[in-house]
Amino acid sequence: MKLVILDGFAINPGDLSWDDLAKIGDVTVYDQTLPHQIAERIGDAEAIFTNKCIINEEILEQCPQLKFIGVLATGYDVINLDDCRKRGVAVCNVPAYSSESVAQHTFALILELCNNVALHNEAVQQEKWCDYPHYSMVVKPLFQLNGKSLGIIGYGNIGKRVGEIAEAFGMTIYPYSRDPEKAIKADIITVHCPATAENKGFLNKEFFENMKDGAFLINTARGALVNESDLAEALRNGKLAGAAVDVVSAEPMKKDNVLLGVPNLLITPHIAFTTKEARAVVCTTVAENLSSYLEGGRLNRVD
Numbered sequence: 327m328k329l330v331i332l333d334g335f336a337i338n339p340g341d342l343s344w345d346d347l348a349k350i351g352d353v354t355v356y357d358q359t360l361p362h363q364i365a366e367r368i369g370d371a372e373a374i375f376t377n378k379c380i381i382n383e384e385i386l387e388q389c390p391q392l393k394f395i396g397v398l399a400t401g402y403d404v405i406n407l408d409d410c411r412k413r414g415v416a417v418c419n420v421p422a423y424s425s426e427s428v429a430q431h432t433f434a435l436i437l438e439l440c441n442n443v444a445l446h447n448e449a450v451q452q453e454k455w456c457d458y459p460h461y462s463m464v465v466k467p468l469f470q471l472n473g474k475s476l477g478i479i480g481y482g483n484i485g486k487r488v489g490e491i492a493e494a495f496g497m498t499i500y501p502y503s504r505d506p507e508k509a510i511k512a513d514i515i516t517v518h519c520p521a522t523a524e525n526k527g528f529l530n531k532e533f534f535e536n537m538k539d540g541a542f543l544i545n546t547a548r549g550a551l552v553n554e555s556d557l558a559e560a561l562r563n564g565k566l567a568g569a570a571v572d573v574v575s576a577e578p579m580k581k582d583n584v585l586l587g588v589p590n591l592l593i594t595p596h597i598a599f600t601t602k603e604a605r606a607v608v609c610t611t612v613a614e615n616l617s618s619y620l621e622g623g624r625l626n627r628v629d
Contacts, residue, residue, distance in 0.1 A: 327351030330371040332359040332379045337398050337605050346613030375612055383409040394619055396612040407629050417629040418615035422483045423607040424599035429487040431598035432546050435570035439542050440469040472496035477509030480519030514542040521548035534560040540567040546598045549573040558588045572598045
């Protein structure tokens with residue numbers, strides 16, 4: 327059986343293996359595939375695996391041997407499911423593999439906003455503490471989580487795990503789906519919902535104006551959820567005391583993105599899902615999905 331991995335680098339840059347898939351068929355791995363290369367690289371393969379490559383009717387028409395698509399992620403918005411159903415192509419994803427990793431990264435961002443660890447380390451390395459007259463040097467005030475509130479937008483696997491961690495810190499959680507009025511007035515709002523045509527850019531000027539003055543915003547979900555110009559303005563005018571995002575509107579980030587250089591904003595380059603442990607789950611699960619399909623099963627089928 328001929329198998330093609332179209333864009334495996336994000337999941338396996340070399341520290342893992344595709345051995346489980348190799349036991350099923352002849353695997354060809356590409357680190358990255360550009361749009362104009364997709365159909366050619368699929369060729370007569372019966373099964374493919376993709377993270378961000380878009381598979382639509384045009385691609386399916388050029389690849390009639392294709393029977394199975396394994397998504398190297400939880401989200402499968404890059405696959406046109408209607409076209410796949412029409413052509414009898416099975417589609418499987420890897421649900422919830424990154425819940426722990428994304429929840430952990432969410433709190434890494436929250437704690438950095440609250441404790442300013444990097445900022446204080448930088449000051450120490452610049453010898454500012456050496457010249458300071460007191461034993462404790464506060465460069466920027468710290469913020470205690472205990473007793474504070476956390477609004478959670480998107481209360482699925484990741485959102486619930488974030489909520490559990492927040493409660494361990496002594497925070498009160500408000501899932502947005504249950505109590506939007508309390509959630510939007512929380513001390514910190516964290517976003518964990520998928521991006522859809524309906525909610526694109528809903529984190530905008532109106533939303534920020536309704537938030538608590540001096541609140542923090544965290545987004546480890548999708549960049550499309552945020553109106554980036556409005557977020558930049560909310561940070562510049564002090565409506566928000568800080569924000570941290572792991573995702574932006576176009577990735578890799580463009581040099582003209584309005585968020586670059588905005589004060590009190592932390593940006594990480596879409597890494598929340600990338601712990602080795604989480605990525606290893608993907609490598610194992612996509613092979614299990616294909617094995618199930620070949621045996622007539624429906625493990626993690628989304629179509």
